[in-house]
Amino acid sequence: MSVILTRDTPFEATVPLLVVGGGACGLTAALAARDEGVEVVVLERDPLPQGSTSMSLGALCASGSAEQKRHGVDDGEERFFQDVMAKTHGTADPLLARVVGAESGPALDWLAERHGVELVLETGWTPAFGHSVMRMHVTPGRTGADLMERLVAACERAGADILTDAHVTALYADGERVTGVRLQRPDGSTEDIGCDALVLASCGFGGNHQMVAENIPSMAHARYFGWEGNQGDAILWGKALGAGLGDMDAYQGLGLLADPQGIDVNPRLLIEGGVQVNQQGERFGHELEDVSGAGARVIAQPGGVAWVIYDDRIHQNCKELPQYKVLSGLGGIRSAPDIEGLAAQAGIDPAGLARTMAEVAGFVASGAQDGFGRAFPGPALASPFYAARVTGALFHTQGGLLVDENAQVRRVNGGLLPNLYAGGGAARSIGGPGPSGYLPGAGLCMAVTLGRLAGRAAGRAVKG
CATH class of the missing domain: 3.90.700.10 (Succinate dehydrogenase/fumarate reductase flavoprotein, catalytic domain)
Structure with a gap:
């Protein structure tokens, strides 16, 4: 996977915002961008948007949601933050833990109220595994596949275009600024598409055996129960552009x-x-x-x-x-x-x-x-x-690109990359290093929460 540094690229087409990855994170980012009135295209490498989301139980944790309030669950940013820091023994990114604690519940409420993606509190998941209150939310179908179907339908209603069989193989950049992508079709042909901003939502690197061996040697020979397309592309692109990485040995x-x-x-x-x-x-x-x-x-x-x-x-x-x-x-x-x-x-x-x-x-x-x-x-x-x-x-890796409170990618030496955003498995999660800080439902929680933040911030930046 490469980054092509060039000033002038004759793109076949240009759109304001591109999203790489059609899982829960990418589709949520697209919905948030459409709410900002921005044209967005989601690029999905597979024939159908599925990925790790479709393989999961479809459950995501969130704090301060309307569903929790309806069931009398007292939860919010501070309680979520304390649970995360206790579970990770203080090793999680405190900024990200607070952001997710504050934004996850509103993200679920927004999906339900604005886009018809219903998520209900799963009362069968009583507090356990580090959650001090009931936080698990599911769609009525109670599967990851059901969640994906609802997100795809919401994108269709919102006018967000999803381009499938579009395998992004390289990014174009002028210095640190991303200018577009190169994608490959199943027949081997390629297309170059320009953009004003880019959201990386292509999950982690669980399907890349070399990256797993380098970063999580203890699981190098373990069975992989994840999407084989999770090759770590987004992390490698971000690193090539000077992005910082965090908790690369973290995994679920x-x-x-x-x-x-x-x-x-x-x-x-x-x-x-x-x-x-x-x-x-x-x-x-x-x-x-x-x-x-x-x-x-x-x-x-x-x-x-x-x-x-x-x-x-x-x-x-x-x-x-x-x-x-x-x-x-x-x-x-x-x-x-x-x-x-x-x-x-x-x-x-x-x-x-x-x-x-x-x-x-x-x-x-x-x-x-x-x-x-x-x-x-x-x-x-x-x-x-x-x-x-x-x-x-x-199941999937939890380390990745460092991002700020708007899911904008941070440089390794401080500051922000100008028009690059990341979420889901492409970004560092809130579990700290290793596997044991992971909270159930955190993977999809990060996908939806950072997806919304990334799509909203990228959309506003494009308009601004």
Whole structure:
């Protein structure tokens, strides 16, 4: 991926604003730009806008939304900021944490009220994994694919053009100012399009094995459960233009990828009282403390697999979740009337699993915390029992370009690149370094929040 430095480029066409990437971030940026009255074209490399958003559970955290207020949830910028800093042990970018805390709720309200993209509070996601209050929002379809369909429809209504099969391979720049892009079509032909401002929204570098090995060596050989098109293009372009990078070893890991079905298992199975065990039937961590770091912990277990153990109460509460229904249909859920039968079906050591379940029941009865610091408020798990086999994986990277409060890209030595903006996986997130500062729903939260900020700021700059 390259940056072509030149003063004079005979562009075949020029538009005020280009957005590279047609995921949640890029489409949200396009909507915000259209609200400013600016013509915008989204360039998507694939035949359809999908990307990492479509592979996700479609859940995003947000603070201070109208949906939270409607459910009596007291949340806002300061509480969100404190949760982020506590989860990351003070290593997150404080400016970005405050901006997201202040702007995420209003961004969701704007999507719903202005553009008809309905997002409701997911009350099944009780506070866990670092969130001190209910913050998870979903579309009525409760999948990332449903969210994408609604964003695409909103862009069509708003008059934002989405150009698919348009793989951007290079940026044109006059010094630090971006002047346009070169894109390649499936037949190998190329087109050069000029612009007054550019938003980079092409996600991270999880599909670029070399970049993963260089920046996240611990996950170099882990399974990648993400969009293969996430090649780190935006980060490399920004770096070539002099942009600063942050937290390049940060990533969202998964410890709940159904094996071998490759389906993202909803953490509600754990939030509502389930536990995770290895082949010996032993628990190996606090299941509600570090949803992202659990990926590496599961990979470290014998065979690189683990099982989520839960009961019929939890099964009934989760059975209508879209991914759970698919997993059940594929035979990925085992059940038995007793622990011994479940262990036999799953291939878990029966004595170890029985011992673990007895210990968990004891913690429920006593109200005491276990050795990992987890409390079990109950009710106790009861027959019949269920199990889902999972493995660990890398979902998407969280490091990237440094941006300011308007999602404008910052130089490595201070200041701002004049007309370049970034969001979603292309920009540094709020999880600090490594995997363990990640808050559930933060990936899509950053996509939508920074997408809106980038599109709005770029649109105003173009007009100004």
